[in-house]
Amino acid sequence: MQIVTAKEMYEIDRLTIEKGGVDGKLLMENAGRSIVNHMLPIIDRTKSILVLVGGGNNGGDGFVIARTLLTDGYDVLVVQLVPDYKIKGEAAYHKQLWLNFGGIVHVFQDTSMIRRYLLDADIVVDAMLGIGISGEVRQPLKDVIGLVNQVEALTISVDIPSGLPADEGESHFEAVVADYTFIVEHPKMSLFLESCSPFYGKWEVVKIGLFHSNLSSGSRIAWRERDVKRTLPKRSRNSHKGTHGRGLVIGGSSTMPGSIAMTLKAALRSGAGLITGGTINEVFSSIASHCVEATYLPLLGKAGAMTTQPVDVSMYNAIAIGMGMGRNEETAAFTRQLVKDVTKPILIDADGLHHIKDDLASISQRKQPTILTPHPGEMAMLTGISVREILLHPFEVSKQFAYEHNVYLVLKGPHTIITDPNGNQLVNTTGNQGLAKGGSGDVLSGVLLAMIMQEQSMIEALANGCFIHGKSADLLISSHRSTEDLLATDVIDGLASVFRTL
Ligand SMILES: NC(=O)C1=CN([C@@H]2O[C@H](COP(=O)(O)OP(=O)(O)OC[C@H]3O[C@@H](n4cnc5c(N)ncnc54)[C@H](O)[C@@H]3O)[C@@H](O)[C@H]2O)[C@@H](O)CC1
Ligand SMILES: Nc1ncnc2c1ncn2[C@@H]1O[C@H](COP(=O)(O)OP(=O)(O)O)[C@@H](O)[C@H]1O
Ligand SMILES: [K+]
Structure with a gap:
C-alpha cells in the first residue's frame, strides 16, 4: 500500500x-x-x-x-x-x-x-x-x-x-x-x-x-500482513539449524544483564538457527538460566562492562550489538573497533548507537549492511536534530540519514519507518502503546537479527521483523493482556501466535 x-x-x-x-x-x-x-x-x-x-x-x-x-x-x-x-x-x-x-x-x-x-x-x-x-x-x-x-x-x-x-x-x-x-x-x-x-x-x-x-520520488509503502505473508521465508521440511543462521548478540553489563537475555530469546523464538550471547563473565550466570537454548561467548570485562578485545566473529552470519552494554569509554572503543572490523551484517542498537555516534564516516564505508535501530531520542543524538524536528519530518530525516551514511535505518515509534540506503521506505502497521516500555527495543533487536539471517531482501526482513514484533503485542492486548501490564517478555512469548498465522 x-x-x-x-x-x-x-x-x-x-x-x-x-x-x-x-x-x-x-x-x-x-x-x-x-x-x-x-x-x-x-x-x-x-x-x-x-x-x-x-x-x-x-x-x-x-x-x-x-x-x-x-x-x-x-x-x-x-x-x-x-x-x-x-x-x-x-x-x-x-x-x-x-x-x-x-x-x-x-x-x-x-x-x-x-x-x-x-x-x-x-x-x-x-x-x-x-x-x-x-x-x-x-x-x-x-x-x-x-x-x-x-x-x-x-x-x-x-x-x-x-x-x-x-x-x-x-x-x-x-x-x-x-x-x-x-x-x-x-x-x-x-x-x-x-x-x-x-x-x-x-x-x-x-x-x-x-x-x-x-x-x-521513490517507494514509501505501508507494510501489512499480506506483505509479510508474501515475503517471509518458509522453513523447509529439510532444513537444519545451520540453514537459519548463526547469530551473535553482544551486550549486557553488570547493571543491565536482562536486555541481552531478551534479545537472545527473541531471536531464537523468531526462527534463528543458532544464537550466541557475547557478554562479560559476571553476567553469564544470571542470563544463562533465562535462555538455556543459547550458547555463550565470554568477553573480558572491567568495572562491570566490556573492555577492548579481539573477537572472532568468522562463524557468525550476523551480529547485533549494543543492548545493555552501558556507556563506558572502553566499551565504546570496543564497539567502534568491532563495527569497523566485522565483515558481516551488523545491527546496532541502544548504547551501541551512542558508541558509534562520532564514527559514522567509517560506518558509511562498510561493505556489508549496517542496521541502526534508534528511537527518536537516539536519532536526535545521532543527528543533532531535535526530537521535535525528527517527529515533524521522520520520512525526510530518515531518508537523508540512511543515504548519507549508507545504512539501513529503523526509526522506532508508533509507526516505525524502515529506510534502506537508497531511500526506499517501508512503514510498520502493527504495535500499540503497550510497547512503550523498557525492553521492547531489546526484543525487537532479537527478532530483527533472526530475520536478517534468513533469505529475504534486507529492507523486507527488517519490515517483517517490526511487523511481527508489533503484531505479537497487538494479539496479546486483544486477548489476555492490557496496554498497561504488557511486558517485553510477554511479547517474546506472544511470537508463537504470530508465526502460527503467517
Ligand atoms: N479526481 C478527483 O476528482 C478526485 C478527487 N478526490 C477528492 O478531492 C480532494 C482534493 O480536492 P481539491 O484539490 O479540490 O482540494 P480540497 O477539496 O481539499 O479543497 C480545496 C478547496 O479548499 C479551499 N481551501 C484551501 N485551503 C484552505 C484553507 N486553509 N482554509 C479554507 N479553505 C481552504 C480552496 O479554496 C478550495 O476551494 C481529495 O482530498 C479527495 O477527497 C478524490 O475523490 C479522488 C478523485
Ligand atoms: N506507542 C507505541 N505504539 C506502537 N509501538 C511502540 C509504541 N511505543 C514504542 N513502540 C515500539 O516499541 C519498541 C521500543 O523500542 P525502544 O524505544 O528501543 O525501547 P527500549 O529501549 O525500552 O527497549 C519499538 O519497536 C517501538 O516501535
Ligand atoms: K475531509
Whole structure:
C-alpha cells in the first residue's frame, strides 16, 4: 500500500485521467460510492446524517455520498460551507445531480446555524477540506471544525480529517478529530506522523480505480500482513539449524544483564538457527538460566562492562550489538573497533548507537549492511536534530540519514519507518502503546537479527521483523493482556501466535 504526499496523489489522479482516460466525474462518483459502502456497517437508517461540504473536490465527494445515501433511504442534510460560485468543475456536476435527485443545499449563514444542525445530527460526514488545503484554515471553516469537535455525533471524515495536512512538516493546524476516516486510494503521509495520526480515528483505505504508477520520488509503502505473508521465508521440511543462521548478540553489563537475555530469546523464538550471547563473565550466570537454548561467548570485562578485545566473529552470519552494554569509554572503543572490523551484517542498537555516534564516516564505508535501530531520542543524538524536528519530518530525516551514511535505518515509534540506503521506505502497521516500555527495543533487536539471517531482501526482513514484533503485542492486548501490564517478555512469548498465522 503506497503512502503518498498530496503532490504525488495529484500526480496519480492526473495520470488516471490523462493516460487512463477515466473522467474525473467518474472518479468522484467512485470515491463517494466506495466510501458509502464502507460506511454502511457503522450507520443505520434511524440516524440523521449531516454532510458538511467544502469548496473543492473533497466537497464533491460529499455530494456523491449525500446522493448515494438519499437514494438508499437515509435521512441526509447537506450544508455547503462556501458560496455557490465556489463550487466548480466535477464538484458542481455532482452538486447538480444531488439537486436533480431532490436534495436540498443549505448554504452556510452563520455558526449558530451550524451549531443547530450539528446538535440534531447523529452522524457528521466531514467533506470540508481534503488534500488541497493550503495555509491555516480560514473562516468560517475554522469555527465549524471547532464545533464539529465539540458535539457528540459520530464523525466520519472523507479522505483526510479536514484541516489536517497530508504531508509531513506542518506543526500548526486545527483539524477535525474523526471517529472514522475513509482514505481515498492511498494513505497520505500524515497518517503515520505522531502529531497527526490520532486525528484519523479508525481508518480504512477505499479503492476508487486510480492508475497504478511508480512514483519518481521513490517507494514509501505501508507494510501489512499480506506483505509479510508474501515475503517471509518458509522453513523447509529439510532444513537444519545451520540453514537459519548463526547469530551473535553482544551486550549486557553488570547493571543491565536482562536486555541481552531478551534479545537472545527473541531471536531464537523468531526462527534463528543458532544464537550466541557475547557478554562479560559476571553476567553469564544470571542470563544463562533465562535462555538455556543459547550458547555463550565470554568477553573480558572491567568495572562491570566490556573492555577492548579481539573477537572472532568468522562463524557468525550476523551480529547485533549494543543492548545493555552501558556507556563506558572502553566499551565504546570496543564497539567502534568491532563495527569497523566485522565483515558481516551488523545491527546496532541502544548504547551501541551512542558508541558509534562520532564514527559514522567509517560506518558509511562498510561493505556489508549496517542496521541502526534508534528511537527518536537516539536519532536526535545521532543527528543533532531535535526530537521535535525528527517527529515533524521522520520520512525526510530518515531518508537523508540512511543515504548519507549508507545504512539501513529503523526509526522506532508508533509507526516505525524502515529506510534502506537508497531511500526506499517501508512503514510498520502493527504495535500499540503497550510497547512503550523498557525492553521492547531489546526484543525487537532479537527478532530483527533472526530475520536478517534468513533469505529475504534486507529492507523486507527488517519490515517483517517490526511487523511481527508489533503484531505479537497487538494479539496479546486483544486477548489476555492490557496496554498497561504488557511486558517485553510477554511479547517474546506472544511470537508463537504470530508465526502460527503467517
Ligand atoms: N479526481 C478527483 O476528482 C478526485 C478527487 N478526490 C477528492 O478531492 C480532494 C482534493 O480536492 P481539491 O484539490 O479540490 O482540494 P480540497 O477539496 O481539499 O479543497 C480545496 C478547496 O479548499 C479551499 N481551501 C484551501 N485551503 C484552505 C484553507 N486553509 N482554509 C479554507 N479553505 C481552504 C480552496 O479554496 C478550495 O476551494 C481529495 O482530498 C479527495 O477527497 C478524490 O475523490 C479522488 C478523485
Ligand atoms: N506507542 C507505541 N505504539 C506502537 N509501538 C511502540 C509504541 N511505543 C514504542 N513502540 C515500539 O516499541 C519498541 C521500543 O523500542 P525502544 O524505544 O528501543 O525501547 P527500549 O529501549 O525500552 O527497549 C519499538 O519497536 C517501538 O516501535
Ligand atoms: K475531509
